[in-house]
Amino acid sequence: MTYLNLSGQTPTQHMMDQDAHAKAEAGRLYDIAKGHIDREEYKTANPIIENILTLHPTHIGAMELKAISAYTFGDTETALYIAREIKKLQPLYPGVDILIGRILVKAEQYPEAVTTLEPALAKQPYDEGFSALSRAYFYLGQKPKAEESLRRAMAITPDKAEHIYMYLSYLYQVTETNDPHFARLHKLISESPTDMNSAYLHYALFKAFQDIGDYDRAFESLQVGAHAKRKAIHHQSGHLERWMDDIRTYFSADFFENQHIQGYDTEQPVFILGMPRSGTTLLEQILHAHPDISGIGEERRLSELITEFSSLPEYDGKPYPLRRSRSGAYLPPQAIGREYMHFMNKTGNSAKRIVSKSIAHRLWAGMSSLIFPGARYIHIHRDPMDMCLSCFATNFTGAAQGYTYDLAELGTHYKTHTRLIAHWNDVLPGRILNVRYEDIVKDTETQARRILGFLNLPWDDRCLEFYKAEKSVSTASVDQVRQPIYDRSVGRWKKYEKHLAPLIEALKE
């Protein structure tokens, strides 16, 4: 008996034809998806990529697009898996090792990234590959190698603003007024770059002028750079501050008096609260040096869990302010605690105390205190002029800390922040220790002893030699934590005093 379908084909024939159709269709879809990825339209591209992979599960091009898209969304796990699958299928596929290396850098797996990227780039030089390698070396504390890698990136694409910025800001010290970098920067600036590139170039210029002690011109460049950055990230002023006020009013004293939420029972978590550039990294490093403490740096896991999954009913007529996600997923506080603790223990080696220092912790304190009734908080305070200037002088990654690119706004933000912290101190009595950056710098031991007492841990001398600890650090203050404490940054704002009128004004009550 033969099977005949309506078109008169035998089943195998039919399947072969289907296969050919599928291949052709996959090819057509690939061109469309590629177009979307090139235009950075990832959301549109993703379903098309999935379609291709359904038709043709080992379509290398589509797999690569999927890896790039996952990488861009921060899903380094998927990106890495797919890139490695490509390598298994076609070990010689050009660029696959570099792709893997770049993903590893994004996943903060620096040593593996280096061993992947070095041989791959030797075979096939590629500027983005070198800059990723430079980043890996930098976070591993190997500055000369970081510098060399970046130079090689710049040799391939000399005009890439981001690379010049990284080079001048972190790796190279200008010593004289006729350094050729000045001319380069001025030339590139005159070629009407995009806002983002203009920001990179002006921040680079700021650093160069500061290196040679020309503070007026340095500040001038900084202002132009900050303005460009603010435009580039489409910052909306006031949003964050309104949100902070909403958080403060929802988590009222009355709220805490009337709730009995069951949290996750542990004393491990320690959250550092502070503004950017207030010394949170220094504080974390001092604590991390203690054998019973593990610092897990600036992680986003708690932020993700809270904004994606947390919810509480309205309280006193006010809606729960922390949830940001429109997706329906929901987890009660105790379950969030369980997931987060699993992450913390994995990253922090199940230490007795695990310190997390995300800038966002100040927003979550109300909720995290419910999730972890045994968590402790350390608030670090720093002279507002020094801190705000340091914020203003920093080109933060991406759109983060958008309020720092305008002096007046920064002043307002600082006041909102102070109100919020004062509020947490009121409603979470006994759970927050307040320390001052300047005190830590002046007398580290006294402050460290005070903090360890608060954490209920014994004294350990290693806290004073924290800069010897072997560990990669990935924050804007990466450069300083490799050095012993220095007080150069205390009072630095005085050099720029005459330019800071808008900040001084905003800080007034």
Place this chain on the structure above:
Amino acid sequence: MLTQTISPLAMASLQDLPGNELVRRFNDLFSRSQFEPAFDVACAEVMRYPALEYAAKRAALAVQKIEMRGFHPLYKQAIVHCFQALTIEHRHFMFAWLALMTFDPLHRPLMNLMDAEDENDFDRKIDWKTIRPCVMDPFFQLGIRKLMVADIPFELLLTRLRRFVLTAHKTGSILTADDLPFLCALSEYFYEHEYAAIETPSETDLISGISEKSDDISLAVLGCYRLLHPYPQAQKRALDKNLSGDIKTLLSFHVIDRNEEADIKKNIPALTTIDDAISKNVADMYEDNPYPRWRGFDLPPVLYPVPRSEILVAGCGTSKWVVQTAMTFPNVHITGIDLSRSSIAYGVRSARQVGAFNTYFAQGDILKLDQMDKQFDLIESSGVLHHMKDPDAGFKQVVGRLKPGGRMFIALYSELGRQSIVECRKLIAEKGFSITPEGMRQFRADIISLPDEDPLKQIAMRRDFFSLSECRDLVFHIQETRYTIEDLKNLLNRHNLTFLGFREQAKALQEKYISLYPDDPRMTNLDNWEKFEQAFPLTFANMYQFVCCRREEENTPSEGFAQIDACKFFSIGRTI
């Protein structure tokens, strides 16, 4: 029939996949009803992300659809992780757990004890050294702690183990502090089942011998037979600051939760007066034993930010429905009322723990609802009205609290669906079992000793048979009215209500109905349902769970209800 046997190779390759890919595959397989491979994928995800609630949720979804026919250590490990999840109903894993216990070579010595003919035979066969590795297995311990295992052979096994433990403890030297995890687990099992299993006079004697001891082993053993709350040494130990581990967990159920409920009870507002004689009796009955006990439950995976609807739960009991609904609709206000302050206290405590503070609880009699003036978009009253002397009077009161266009979710006993229960009630009346823990234990023991073919024994297929308060509600209730569809029609007519459909029905059942009555696509014709129930008498073995509203208001739901309805969270009538 679906069976589950794993291919270790398949699992190994699954475990390399990134999380998002596992989720994608699970959704794909599950939506195509490929439940076995879907369960494998979920287990792989659980192994990779042991603390991820949503991975455990996926495993729980799939495990209900399969029949476990083989053993693989990975299933065991995955299920152990799932037991730690906080937002799923652990009971979903019961059948898989029982199957794995049966097939697991480690548990053979323990499971072999199930063949013991009687107590003496059991005592001859048991050897502590060989069964200790079984009872110390976390898989076993978590199972008996969390599953509310509803299985007669298993209950017998644990009851005999309990007697063994008690005797061993008395003679000393066998049990040590290392055995506490097992003793606490065993104790939690009997606590959760409210000591439904019968105890022999010799056990009663032995218990009185340890009832004043304050060491942890004695407390755990005592907890296998008695609620520890009234014992002063348990109170003292529970408040010990340095308490940790299993004994802490155990005492938090036995003592801490109970203390909190006692505190809450003092402050429950009274919404109405209670002076009806039956109401008073019912209140007393539930006062000792809040019904039903529940712990974990499936927290909805989705949230619906519906603004401002008002829901009333008339006869909320221990409020599982209240808490679940409150968490699903965080901006909706839910009022729960009940006669029993104990039950309400249980609900308040549970609502507090998860932060469901959009709930309001009060003690009140449904017969007196007209003493309140608030009206509601949705009123839920499940398994309540048929316990009233005059259900019509209750019905009238409930309808009176409905906003124009409001809806009611009602559940009532079905005469046909409860035939086997009616037989049991007859037996109880004949033999004169009293509505006391002893009477109920005796009744259960009688049923358990029946031969498997005896139709009366069917009652043991019901989960409710396995805990005292649920068993009491199932067969011992002092007041119950059963309905036929004909009665339902008359009831709705008397109160000028329109029938809008049955709730919570399996898809297969709906398909059967549609194939029989294709011209009733909305499935609201009660004449059809009458014939349907005659043909399939166990359709409403649970209850008639239905939705109704005032006549002429079918097409004009209240604003608040329309918003809830639009979420499609509640299955009303036909689910497509």
